[in-house]
Amino acid sequence: xxxxxxxxxxxxxLTTKVVSCTQAQVKLEVNGRKQNVKGFELIxxxxxxxxxxxxxxxxxxxxxxxxxxxITRKGADAIHFVTSSLEPGSEVTQKVDWKRRFDHMQQxxxxxxxxxxxxxxxxxxxxxxxxxxxxxxxxxxxxxISQEQLEELEKDTNDAIRKCIxxxxxxxxxxxxxxxxxxxxxxxDDHVGLVRIVEIEGIEANLCCGTHVSNLSHLQxxxxxxxxxxxxxxxxxxxxxGNRVLSYLGKCYNNEKALNLSLKCGPDEHVQQVDKIQKSLxxxxxxxxxxxxxxxxxxxxxxKLNPNRDPLLSIHRKEGDSEYMIIVAxxxxxxxxxxxxxxxxxxGAGLFLVAGPxxxxxxxxxxxxxxxxxxxxxxxxxxxxxxxxxxxxxEAEKLLRDFTHKLNLNS
Ligand SMILES: [Zn+2]
Numbered sequence: 001x002x003x004x005x006x007x008x009x010x011x012x013x014l015t016t017k018v019v020s021c022t023q024a025q026v027k028l029e030v031n032g033r034k035q036n037v038k039g040f041e042l043i044x045x046x047x048x049x050x051x052x053x054x055x056x057x058x059x060x061x062x063x064x065x066x067x068x069x070x071i072t073r074k075g076a077d078a079i080h081f082v083t084s085s086l087e088p089g090s091e092v093t094q095k096v097d098w099k100r101r102f103d104h105m106q107q108x109x110x111x112x113x114x115x116x117x118x119x120x121x122x123x124x125x126x127x128x129x130x131x132x133x134x135x136x137x138x139x140x141x142x143x144x145i146s147q148e149q150l151e152e153l154e155k156d157t158n159d160a161i162r163k164c165i166x167x168x169x170x171x172x173x174x175x176x177x178x179x180x181x182x183x184x185x186x187x188x189d190d191h192v193g194l195v196r197i198v199e200i201e202g203i204e205a206n207l208c209c210g211t212h213v214s215n216l217s218h219l220q221x222x223x224x225x226x227x228x229x230x231x232x233x234x235x236x237x238x239x240x241x242g243n244r245v246l247s248y249l250g251k252c253y254n255n256e257k258a259l260n261l262s263l264k265c266g267p268d269e270h271v272q273q274v275d276k277i278q279k280s281l282x283x284x285x286x287x288x289x290x291x292x293x294x295x296x297x298x299x300x301x302x303x304k305l306n307p308n309r310d311p312l313l314s315i316h317r318k319e320g321d322s323e324y325m326i327i328v329a330x331x332x333x334x335x336x337x338x339x340x341x342x343x344x345x346x347x348g349a350g351l352f353l354v355a356g357p358x359x360x361x362x363x364x365x366x367x368x369x370x371x372x373x374x375x376x377x378x379x380x381x382x383x384x385x386x387x388x389x390x391x392x393x394x395e396a397e398k399l400l401r402d403f404t405h406k407l408n409l410n411s
Contacts, residue, residue, distance in 0.1 A: 002196060002209075003047050003050070003078055005048050005059070006169065006209065008048075009213075010214065012095060012096045012101075013048060013093065013095050014046065015091060015092070015094075016094065018042060018044060018088050018089060018092055021088055022041050023038075024081065026069075026070060039082055039083040039084075040081070040082055040084070040086070041081055042063065042079070042081075042082060044092065048061075049061050049078065051071040051073035051078040051079070052072060053210065054210040056131060056210040059100065059104075062095045063080060063082060063093070064092050066082050066084050068081065076193065105210075105218075106218070106220070106243065107136050108210045108212060109212045109216075109241070110219050110222050110242065111129050111138055111241075112198065113157055113160060114157055114222065115138060116203050116206070118138070118153060124140040124141055124142040125141040127139045127140070127141050135248075138236070139234050139237075142235050144227075145235050150224055157222045161221065165201050165215065166215050167214060169208075170196070171197075174193075182204075183207065184206070196208065200216065220242045220243070222241045223240045224238070224239050256270075263277075288319075293324070296325075296328045296331065303337070304332060311407050312337070313328075314393075315341050315342075316390070316393065317342075320341075321343060321351070324343065325342075325353040326382075329341065329353060334357055335357065337407075338357075338400055338407060340400055342393060345390065347389075348388075349390070350386075350387055351387070352369075352374070352386075353385075354382065354400070355382045357407065361383050363403075366383070368385075368399065371392050372393070373387065373392065374387035
């Protein structure tokens with residue numbers, strides 16, 4: 001009873017026979033996008049590939065070296081989705097992607113252990129769990145978990161792992177007395193036949209269809225990462241089990257090394273150093289804004305003081321902003337010049353402003369916008385917009401110069 005993968009969770013290969021092969025189309029994630037994929041659904045005499053269930057995702061692997069893209073359970077059958085057909089009655093060899101499977105076994109068995117200890121010690125029931133791609137969480141029926149409780153739970157979990165306790169699946173009759181004493185979140189609606197119990201000797205028995213480690217020592221270690229507020233009255237407890245603890249630690253260590261170099265201090269001072277940098281950056285930003293405003297005023301005054309000034313005032317300042325442009329425009333005054341002001345990447349995108357006598361601005365503004373391949377609007381006698389091609393600025397200058405003869409400048 002049950003699939004081969006459930007009876008022999010450490011086996012990675014199986015030779016079996018094709019029972020049926022039917023054409024099908026399923027929705028699969030290909031390169032992060034859901035797509036319809038045409039292929040075949042295979043039912044085999046038995047399977048070493050686990051179909052999804054109990055919160056554990058389905059396996060990956062091959063059948064006669066053809067990749068299996070999805071495995072689901074329908075009643076007592078496992079449905080393997082592949083892109084090439086196989087003859088019913090023919091013998092096939094299945095192989096499991098063991099790295100993925102063993103990872104799932106470690107996370108799933110780890111969940112059983114944390115669930116059992118959280119219930120025994122604090123009376124927190126597990127209401128659901130999620131085996132994530134990087135980290136997993138257990139939804140516990142408690143509004144809060146304190147830091148001390150978290151540490152205790154982690155300690156007890158790892159103590160149990162060190163005791164090398166066997167973890168064994170067995171089958172019992174539906175309706176048997178034993179079933180009343182096991183932990184369960186219910187059976188699937190289409191369940192048929194005997195019921196499977198997974199027992200951690202002396203700790204708990206749990207109704208479950210998953211593939212599990214045979215001994216708690218195979219979990220290596222469990223790290224409780226932290227607890228976050230979940231759905232109403234619930235808390236999500238994040239954890240890593242087994243090899244994930246090692247790979248996560250490796251990732252953290254590499255990050256730490258990179259931060260040591262860029263922050264020029266050891267890990268104990270990282271947070272302090274980042275705070276310091278953020279504070280000084282804030283001060284520097286404030287200073288540069290003040291200087292930019294003052295510069296706008298001075299530039300405008302300098303222009304106005306020149307007796308032989310060009311009636312077209314054209315300024316591009318890469319580090320400027322729209323406030324800088326408005327200050328220049330106000331300080332010069334619309335009656336004193338026709339202005340083309342811009343900020344941003346010289347040959348790329350940026351902001352622009354056309355200012356001067358309202359009638360000229362209204363006529364010339366939209367034409368400047370289209371020359372700079374941007375868009376904008378006229379407001380308070382100024383035309384302000386976004387440009388995508390500031391490289392065409394000289395053409396806009398040329399256009400505005402043609403308008404300067406209309407100016408009746410005060411001097
Ligand atoms: Zn389970």
